[in-house]
Amino acid sequence: MKILIAAYYEFLKNLRDIKIGVILLVFPIITVYLLGNAIGSYFLNDIDKIPVGYVNEDNGIIGAEFDKFLHNKEFADKLEIINYSSQEEGEKAINAGLVDAVVYLPSNLSEEVTKGTKQSIILSGKKNVELLESITSGFISSYNSLQAVISVSGNPEFTRYTDSVKRIFYTKDATIPDMMDYYSVLTLLQTLILGGIFGVFIVTKSADSDMHIRINSLPVSRWQLIIGRVIGSTLYLLLAAIIYIFVAKYLYHANWSGDILIILGALLAFCVIAVGIGILIGLLVPSFTTALMILLLIMMIFGTVSGSVTPINSSDIGIITPNYHAKILLFGTIYGYSKQVMLESALWLAGLIAVIYGFSAFILRMVKYDNI
Amino acid sequence: MIVEIKNLIKRYGNKLAVDNVNMRIEKGEIIGLLGPNGAGKTTLINSIIGVTEIQSGEINIFGKSMLKDSLEIKNRIGVVPQNIALFNEFSAIENVTYFGRLYGLRGIELREGVKRALEFTNLWERRKDSPKKYSGGMQRRLNIACSIVHKPELIIMDEPTVGIDPQSRNHILESIKKLNEMGSTIIYTSHYMEEVENLCTRVVIIDNGRVIAEGTKERLAEYVQEEQIAEIELANLSYTITEAVKNLYGVKECTLLGSKMTVVFDKSNNIAKIINAIANAGGIITKINMQEANLEDVFLTLTGKTLRD
Numbered sequence: 001m002k003i004l005i006a007a008y009y010e011f012l013k014n015l016r017d018i019k020i021g022v023i024l025l026v027f028p029i030i031t032v033y034l035l036g037n038a039i040g041s042y043f044l045n046d047i048d049k050i051p052v053g054y055v056n057e058d059n060g061i062i063g064a065e066f067d068k069f070l071h072n073k074e075f076a077d078k079l080e081i082i083n084y085s086s087q088e089e090g091e092k093a094i095n096a097g098l099v100d101a102v103v104y105l106p107s108n109l110s111e112e113v114t115k116g117t118k119q120s121i122i123l124s125g126k127k128n129v130e131l132l133e134s135i136t137s138g139f140i141s142s143y144n145s146l147q148a149v150i151s152v153s154g155n156p157e158f159t160r161y162t163d164s165v166k167r168i169f170y171t172k173d174a175t176i177p178d179m180m181d182y183y184s185v186l187t188l189l190q191t192l193i194l195g196g197i198f199g200v201f202i203v204t205k206s207a208d209s210d211m212h213i214r215i216n217s218l219p220v221s222r223w224q225l226i227i228g229r230v231i232g233s234t235l236y237l238l239l240a241a242i243i244y245i246f247v248a249k250y251l252y253h254a255n256w257s258g259d260i261l262i263i264l265g266a267l268l269a270f271c272v273i274a275v276g277i278g279i280l281i282g283l284l285v286p287s288f289t290t291a292l293m294i295l296l297l298i299m300m301i302f303g304t305v306s307g308s309v310t311p312i313n314s315s316d317i318g319i320i321t322p323n324y325h326a327k328i329l330l331f332g333t334i335y336g337y338s339k340q341v342m343l344e345s346a347l348w349l350a351g352l353i354a355v356i357y358g359f360s361a362f363i364l365r366m367v368k369y370d371n372i
Numbered sequence: 373m374i375v376e377i378k379n380l381i382k383r384y385g386n387k388l389a390v391d392n393v394n395m396r397i398e399k400g401e402i403i404g405l406l407g408p409n410g411a412g413k414t415t416l417i418n419s420i421i422g423v424t425e426i427q428s429g430e431i432n433i434f435g436k437s438m439l440k441d442s443l444e445i446k447n448r449i450g451v452v453p454q455n456i457a458l459f460n461e462f463s464a465i466e467n468v469t470y471f472g473r474l475y476g477l478r479g480i481e482l483r484e485g486v487k488r489a490l491e492f493t494n495l496w497e498r499r500k501d502s503p504k505k506y507s508g509g510m511q512r513r514l515n516i517a518c519s520i521v522h523k524p525e526l527i528i529m530d531e532p533t534v535g536i537d538p539q540s541r542n543h544i545l546e547s548i549k550k551l552n553e554m555g556s557t558i559i560y561t562s563h564y565m566e567e568v569e570n571l572c573t574r575v576v577i578i579d580n581g582r583v584i585a586e587g588t589k590e591r592l593a594e595y596v597q598e599e600q601i602a603e604i605e606l607a608n609l610s611y612t613i614t615e616a617v618k619n620l621y622g623v624k625e626c627t628l629l630g631s632k633m634t635v636v637f638d639k640s641n642n643i644a645k646i647i648n649a650i651a652n653a654g655g656i657i658t659k660i661n662m663q664e665a666n667l668e669d670v671f672l673t674l675t676g677k678t679l680r681d
Binding site for chain 2: 002005006009012013016017208209210211212213214216217218219220221
């Protein structure tokens, strides 16, 4: 019961702190506007070529047209296309790290589409599949406008496909993520890391107040207070995220469709991690100012390596950041990633929560702090 | 006995902040912890209430060990910290309600406790204002209100009147007396001798983390050895009278100013002998004023420095 009391009043306290609310909402709303509209295309044009495997077994019209489309000058500076003779060879190339993704046109694609049977262009890969999806969908859109086979037989659509190779898939109803959609998610995650400041507040004492003495004199265990305050801070961050999503969705028309429970669950886990990062920093660093600076540094690093600056050049090291896995879950439910990939990222987030809070609890037990 | 402290030691690194303190506090007392800044009063208080970890010693409150039963004990004590400990994001009533709830109060008991605490500290009319709109004195009173909402049996107040105007200070001191009359035992720390002298039934003098003297004001005054001072006004002061007093055994000094004679004499002597000597010399006494040794004098005698050093 006292945990809930502490949680409620922590939530209320944060809600009434206008300064933090402005930072958590205004900063990402402005940033996503700039990145999504003004800067996105600049970065997209200024990156290294993506190695993409290409397997075209279709001898019909769709295969021929897609061939021309993919080797178009427009994509020449973005893609390094490597031809493979079979889907298996392409998958091996993915596993070997030779290519980021593979486009596969089955041999009966044109034939089946002409008959009116649904067929698939299959995309698979470990990264940069979003760009490939964007390109492929662009092809389909322009191809659909022809008064020919496609209008008679229906639209080719993507299909789900699961096996041991990690693949990122695409549902037929989802739209292509544009830069606004992309940065809308990444900027939110990057900003939520700043919520770690609440974690710092929980474990550091104020220089000009004896609140830590009053709190310690109460008949409440410090674990109850810490847990309660974590809950209150997390819920506040989640509320800020929800407000931000509303603004991004209805003002900027960013794509936030998908399973609402998965979106909320991913954001909730992320907020818990953000507060936990703040707690860990606050326990390890004696000065509030230094803790805040470290938090800002972490915000920039995590954001950059998980792709919040440019969507293409995200480093492999991003996989250990909560931003990366929250991104997978959010993109996954919005754009139809496989359950396996999403489950892995969910487990990563759960693992990060366990590590951060476990380590924090260990430090708290080993070291007696006079202020908590 | 409500509080018993045995051989309490607290260190900060190599510095001994509380040095083997022993103390007992009986129910119903207002006990003053008197000492200069840096004497260890706050550290002692924080050690007692478990805010800071001690190196060794026993602390028993209400017959229970603070190390083992701290949560149960904390239900029955209230602590007023030295600095303001309030949430500016909440109104006064929200502040008191929050702490009341953490003290375990619910429903009607909570509402009544909050109202009582705010009325007691004369803040009920301003209950919906945030502490940042309060004066310093009002913030101090709200600081107290948050600590007494649950009617604690033991209240520990760490210099609650620092930096406030005399009117607010007097109000706070009167409130403390009322709290004691209502049944609370009070531990009151201060470096203001006047407050402790006016308020406390018993005084513990602390310096450099050690208890250097303990007792009632009268008992402590005995530490100030040797001298007493009497100011005697006479209707007919004369050389004969003055010489009669000066020649008494134990009189160290006898000075005249107008019709007033100031006599400094040994404690071994007493005022009755001086009065007799004056009367025998034909003097007519109109007024006698005995200057009692105060706690500042006691502190100075025991430590060689003043409370404000």
